[in-house]
Amino acid sequence: MSRRPEPMQVVKQRRDGLLSALVQTIPFAAFLGVQFDRRGDELTAVLPYRDMLIGNPMLPALHGGATAGFLEVTAVVGLTWSILWPQVEAAGEDAPDPAGIALPKTIDFTVDYLRSGLPRDAYARARVNRSGRRYASVHVEGWQDNRSRLFAQATGHFLMPEPKDG
Amino acid sequence: MASSDIARQFMSNLPYNVALGIEIDDVRDGRAQMSMPYDDRFVGNPAQGVLHGGVVSALMDSSAGAAVLSHPDVMSVVATLDLRIDYLRAATPGQRLIARAHCYHVSRSVAFVSVQTFDDNTDLPVATAAGAFAMDGSAGKEAT
Incomplete structure (x- = not known):
């Protein structure tokens, strides 16, 4: 006997609640102003433009450090989301409290600067290429106006948090 | 104006560096030291x-760029080509971060830099980085 599907709003609220709890776990994400747009399980990180993010006022161009920070936030959130999503979907109405989400630690992070970041909004998506019990490898693509013209990409390796005992 | 002075002047006014509180401690002859306070x-x-890696990235990218700009053989810096950061250990909460960058080789169009970042413990770096910077002789003084 199958259960009746939950109302769409309930499901949506739980997913959005989990995502916002995850992002709020990272104070630096709020400092940078990173937001996440969710379509099903797919996340797009958005970095709304602010003058604070400029590194070269003469061009002007986004600071390489701001770009790197944006991509690393995207990678950490994307990786953690990929772990949390199936857990919360499986739990359904009994979804666990999203408070106290454990984050992976960055082992290394390599940013490839393909063109200068323009003074406007930037977007990024993370792809988890390998997610093991202990290590994960994540690739991030960042773009601005044109999805196929990346302004930066990055690859990072992460140490997964120790699973919590019940 | 000597390249070290140009590097100092350019780097001290970058809006993102100001936002993070990044300060230039020393820049000369292909070497730069920058630091920033701990902030919740x-x-x-x-x-x-523990500070987010993105903060350490900004400090290391800035100090690497300043090291390149201050190198006597560098007439202009266009941009960071790539920067790889290895996180050796967590930075101790509450402590200032100090990055030391060394531009150890300059070819016709590429500058190579290594950076080490420390907190109060100067025996083991918090992070190390290797970066490559593209230079363009025809452009003005531009960085990162």
């Missing part, structure tokens, strides 16, 4: 109070 807003993992 820059935390990446509140459970441990």
Whole structure:
């Protein structure tokens, strides 16, 4: 006997609640102003433009450090989301409290600067290429106006948090 | 104006460096030291109070760029080509971060830099980085 599907709003609220709890776990994400747009399980990180993010006022161009920070936030959130999503979907109405989400630690992070970041909004998506019990490898693509013209990409390796005992 | 002075002047006014509180301690002859204070807003993992890697990236990218700009053979810096950062250990909460960058080789169009970042413990770096910077002789003084 199958259960009746939950109302769409309930499901949506739980997913959005989990995502916002995850992002709020990272104070630096709020400092940078990173937001996440969710379509099903797919996340797009958005970095709304602010003058604070400029590194070269003469061009002007986004600071390489701001770009790197944006991509690393995207990678950490994307990786953690990929772990949390199936857990919360499986739990359904009994979804666990999203408070106290454990984050992976960055082992290394390599940013490839393909063109200068323009003074406007930037977007990024993370792809988890390998997610093991202990290590994960994540690739991030960042773009601005044109999805196929990346302004930066990055690859990072992460140490997964120790699973919590019940 | 000597390249070290140009590097100092350029780097001290970058809006993102100002936002993070990054200060230039020393820049000369292909070497640069920059530092920044600990700030709760820059935390990446509140459970441990550890700074986010993105903050360390900004400090290391800036100091690397300044090191390249101050190198006597460099007439202009266009941009960071790539920067790889290895996180050796968590930075101790509350402590200032200090990055030391060395531009150890300059070819016709590429500058190579290594950076080490420390907190109060100067025996083991918090992070190390290797970066490559593209230079364009025809452009003005531009960085990162």
